[in-house]
Amino acid sequence: MVIVRSVVALAASSGWYIFQMDVHNVFLQGGLNENLYMVVPEIMDEALIVVLVYVDDLLVTSSTLVHIQKTRKILKSKFKMKDLGELKYFLGIGFFRSKKGIYMCQRKYALELVSQMGLSGIKPAETPLEFNHKLTSLEFDKEIKPKNLAHDKLLENRGAYQRIIGKLIYLTLTRTDLLFVVQALSQHMNAPKQSHLDAATGVVRYIKRTTGLDLLLSANGELNLVVYYDSDWASYVETRRSVTGNLVKFGEALIS
Structure with missing residues (x-):
């Protein structure tokens, strides 16, 4: 959970967008106890994209909304997943953005x-x-x-x-x-x-x-x-x- 807070803190401090996705078939891929970070090669040179994988949930954050949309489209083309929109509720915790930052x-x-x-x-x-x-x-x-x-x-x-x-x-x-x-x-x-x-x-x-x-x-x-x-x-x-x-x-x- 420290990793999740770190990524959300980075997004809050930098004013980045942050979206959430849910992987449908993650439990068919075997056990995974680590946190994973991914970059998308097709748009890596255009903007910094951070994708945090936590069990069967993904957080996608970047300074540019267009590049986030491209990343989500690429991920959906490679894996069966549901797009949950902007981060609101993650692992039983509510997230609310204001001018002061992001509240958990x-x-x-x-x-x-x-x-x-x-x-x-x-x-x-x-x-x-x-x-x-x-x-x-x-x-x-x-x-x-x-x-x-x-x-x-x-x-x-x-x-x-x-x-x-x-x-x-x-x-x-x-x-x-x-x-x-x-x-x-x-x-x-x-x-x-x-x-x-x-x-x-x-x-x-x-x-x-x-x-x-x-x-x-x-x-x-x-x-x-x-x-x-x-x-x-x-x-x-x-x-x-x-x-x-x-x-x-x-x-x-x-x-x-």
């Missing part, structure tokens, strides 16, 4: 997650996780013997917890405000406790309050890669290891 939105996905968990009528949360809240494993609890040990038992159905975390991980494609708490919750997927489920429920309550948040791939800024890195020293309560994090910006767009 998962509002529909977020609302469905709230509904699936039966939290549509519950009060939203102000933050995704309470301040200074620590998530611990059952083995750690047995050593320090907290007061709520008897009530904070392992979940009988850990699959339900794992599915919730999987959905939250996908939501972080556009919701960077959830990255820290989701990575903390994902560390307990093998042996989740009631406190982990309660924390995950709190995240969904926060999502209910903030379903309108989008990720903007800005149309402004130079196309430079900038990386920020930070380490929270010895903050992991069980092992005293540091928790590290980084973000990568392509111009003004956050891509990773």
Whole structure:
């Protein structure tokens, strides 16, 4: 998904057109785990054409609409595919262009997650996780013997917890405000406790309050890669290891 964000960020910053196509017979061609880029020889000398292949979907972007149309025509003559027009909805994510750039939105996905968990009528949360809240494993609890040990038992159905975390991980494609708490919750997927489920429920309550948040791939800024890195020293309560994090910006767009 980093590659998709990078290509869309390039199109947003450069003011390029970006179109989407769907390949009908991609699953008949065998397995493919890599991202592919293609250029079309017939028009390569006239304009820069970027074609991103992602599973059975293609993104075609260029500064010239005429050359995009030629590229789409060539691809349709070589492969059986459907022309979906300008990029609007890709891999479950909505894309909306404005003067500020291109917005990536998962509002529909977020609302469905709230509904699936039966939290549509519950009060939203102000933050995704309470301040200074620590998530611990059952083995750690047995050593320090907290007061709520008897009530904070392992979940009988850990699959339900794992599915919730999987959905939250996908939501972080556009919701960077959830990255820290989701990575903390994902560390307990093998042996989740009631406190982990309660924390995950709190995240969904926060999502209910903030379903309108989008990720903007800005149309402004130079196309430079900038990386920020930070380490929270010895903050992991069980092992005293540091928790590290980084973000990568392509111009003004956050891509990773």
